[in-house]
Amino acid sequence: MRKISYDNLDAVLEKVINGDVRSVSKVLTAIERRDLRIFPLLKKLYPHTGKAKLLGVTGPAGVGKSTLINRLITAYRKKKKSVGVLAVDPSSPLSGGAILGDRLRMHEHFLDKGVFIRSLATQGTWGGISPALFEAIHVLDAMGKDLIIIETIGVGQDEVRIAQLAQIVLLVLTPGMGDVVQTLKAGLLEIGDMIVVNKADLLQEGQLLEALEETKAGRPVLHLSAESGSGYSGLISHINEAFKKRDVLDARRECFVREELQSLLYEKLRAEGKGFPFTDHLIREIRLRKKDPYSSIESWDKNKGWNKNENRDKNRIPEKSKP
Numbered sequence: 001m002r003k004i005s006y007d008n009l010d011a012v013l014e015k016v017i018n019g020d021v022r023s024v025s026k027v028l029t030a031i032e033r034r035d036l037r038i039f040p041l042l043k044k045l046y047p048h049t050g051k052a053k054l055l056g057v058t059g060p061a062g063v064g065k066s067t068l069i070n071r072l073i074t075a076y077r078k079k080k081k082s083v084g085v086l087a088v089d090p091s092s093p094l095s096g097g098a099i100l101g102d103r104l105r106m107h108e109h110f111l112d113k114g115v116f117i118r119s120l121a122t123q124g125t126w127g128g129i130s131p132a133l134f135e136a137i138h139v140l141d142a143m144g145k146d147l148i149i150i151e152t153i154g155v156g157q158d159e160v161r162i163a164q165l166a167q168i169v170l171l172v173l174t175p176g177m178g179d180v181v182q183t184l185k186a187g188l189l190e191i192g193d194m195i196v197v198n199k200a201d202l203l204q205e206g207q208l209l210e211a212l213e214e215t216k217a218g219r220p221v222l223h224l225s226a227e228s229g230s231g232y233s234g235l236i237s238h239i240n241e242a243f244k245k246r247d248v249l250d251a252r253r254e255c256f257v258r259e260e261l262q263s264l265l266y267e268k269l270r271a272e273g274k275g276f277p278f279t280d281h282l283i284r285e286i287r288l289r290k291k292d293p294y295s296s297i298e299s300w301d302k303n304k305g306w307n308k309n310e311n312r313d314k315n316r317i318p319e320k321s322k323p
Helices: 005-018 021-032 036-048 065-078 132-142 156-165 178-184 207-215 232-242 248-271 280-287 291-301
Strands: 053-058 084-089 115-121 147-151 168-173 192-198 219-224
Touching: 005 021, 005 036, 005 132, 005 147, 005 280, 021 036, 021 132, 036 132, 036 291, 053 065, 053 156, 065 084, 065 168, 065 232, 115 192, 132 147, 132 156, 132 248, 156 178, 156 248, 156 291, 168 232, 192 232, 219 232, 248 291, 280 291
Parallel strands: 053 147, 053 168, 084 115, 084 147, 168 192, 192 219
Antiparallel strands: none
């Protein structure tokens, strides 16, 4: 694969916006390698983002998240929706690459031009989420994906971070996990907007149902059958209805902006280990695409603080959230 032409980023930008898969793949590779030469492109790209819907799929390992995502892709493609998938996988200790490559997943969609699937290595990042994930979401958004599905590897802190990135979060469980659910209590269970019981063919009355009744707090609990495919139409209806709640989505988008700013600042200034201030005004400006996060970080670095004319809010990243 030929490298990106950094001398002509406008041409690269045009190809990405037009959905050129090869160009998108090159940009994602540069992002994952943290090649600083790609950031001018990300600035140009940002005004073209903000249209895609973000769906998080999370849950313990072995619950069938990839199978569920595969069926979701099929359902949305039937509706002529373009779909992107970012699968956040464990990193190889040798190369830093993803052990579970995207070619091992969802193989039936590889030849579909309306589907783009990419694995991202976590690279030992605090929280388990790849530092490239934010930028990768923007790239898939800019290339025209209607729905971007984010799958996490399913270890404690990952789910918390994913909940702050996605607009809607599916928590996937399977029968026989009653003991696990009881131990999770207010942690993992609270982040799912919907609780999906996969492989419901095996479901029997017992600990799982009892535990979910105690903790679901008004959220829908949906049963899916991996064998027959039953339950998916109901799940998609719930997802579509959830995406219509504008106030909730705007709040989630602002959480995304806060998380991205935190990630960029942490990457740039992690040696200082301090909390970083964010103003509500700045968050809104970025959400509305009047500013981009990259120029905002450069401005912070140059001035060692935000514009003095902006009113500071009381929201700061708590020190205990730092490693």
